[in-house]
Amino acid sequence: MGLRVSDLSVARGGIRVLEGLSFALAPGQALVLRGPNGIGKTTLLRTIAGLQPPVSGEVDAPAEALVYAGHADGIKATLTVRENLEFWAQAFGNSDISGAMAAFQLAPLGERPAGALSAGQKRRLGLARLLVTGREIWVLDEPTVSLDVEAVAMFAAAVRAHLAAGGLAVIATHIDLGLSEAEVLDVTPFKARPLEHDDFDGAFL
Ligand SMILES: Nc1ncnc2c1ncn2[C@@H]1O[C@H](COP(=O)(O)OP(=O)(O)OP(=O)(O)O)[C@@H](O)[C@H]1O
Numbered sequence: 001m002g003l004r005v006s007d008l009s010v011a012r013g014g015i016r017v018l019e020g021l022s023f024a025l026a027p028g029q030a031l032v033l034r035g036p037n038g039i040g041k042t043t044l045l046r047t048i049a050g051l052q053p054p055v056s057g058e059v060d061a062p063a064e065a066l067v068y069a070g071h072a073d074g075i076k077a078t079l080t081v082r083e084n085l086e087f088w089a090q091a092f093g094n095s096d097i098s099g100a101m102a103a104f105q106l107a108p109l110g111e112r113p114a115g116a117l118s119a120g121q122k123r124r125l126g127l128a129r130l131l132v133t134g135r136e137i138w139v140l141d142e143p144t145v146s147l148d149v150e151a152v153a154m155f156a157a158a159v160r161a162h163l164a165a166g167g168l169a170v171i172a173t174h175i176d177l178g179l180s181e182a183e184v185l186d187v188t189p190f191k192a193r194p195l196e197h198d199d200f201d202g203a204f205l
Pocket of ligand 1: 012013014017035036037038039040041042043044
């Protein structure tokens with residue numbers, strides 16, 4: 001089960017931001033997306049995740065194998081850390097949250113309402129959620145925001161374990177995750193050119 005992106009163009013707010021992107025990932029592979037603020041990484045990830053349609057081109061990935069984690073936490077503030085994970089595990093047809101709790105060292109926070117966590121702790125919970133989904137394709141937008149060095153290492157280890165188990169991941173990040181095995185794609189050269197009018201005069205008439 002892989003992910004293939006072919007000649008993809010994506011738009012935000014009706015304006016094309018990236019065009020002509022192609023890449024393929026096989027099980028066990030990770031791709032890190034780089035590029036300056038506003039270039040279109042979030043837009044690309046949302047398109048890959050099927051949350052918005054492409055302008056043109058194709059994303060070939062089984063939707064039922066994919067999970068997207070974006071900027072919004074999606075954490076239920078009144079549930080405890082443990083209950084949040086149990087809720088998500090159940091939503092994805094799983095029950096065992098122990099691996100996820102351990103990977104992000106959440107046991108000491110298990111009975112705390114998620115609303116009472118710090119930003120970095122919330123992020124750790126949000127990332128732990130990936131593990132309970134059991135899904136193969138992780139599409140992650142800035143997963144390490146608010147994380148300290150130790151938590152970034154937890155995340156990198158979780159990605160590595162995911163890849164070793166035959167998963168794959170596309171990750172937009174500005175920081176070095178220390179994942180030397182990941183391919184890096186700078187999307188800057190794929191910035192969409194301004195639209196050219198076929199009928200230049202017509203635009204003024
Ligand atoms: N709701 C919106 N309506 C219109 N344009 C938007 C909207 N949200 C973002 N944009 C614009 O779309 C472009 C692509 O944004 P996107 O969030 O995909 O970039 P990014 O590469 O993820 O940036 P960052 O590194 O800052 O997260 C930017 O120029 C941005 O200003």
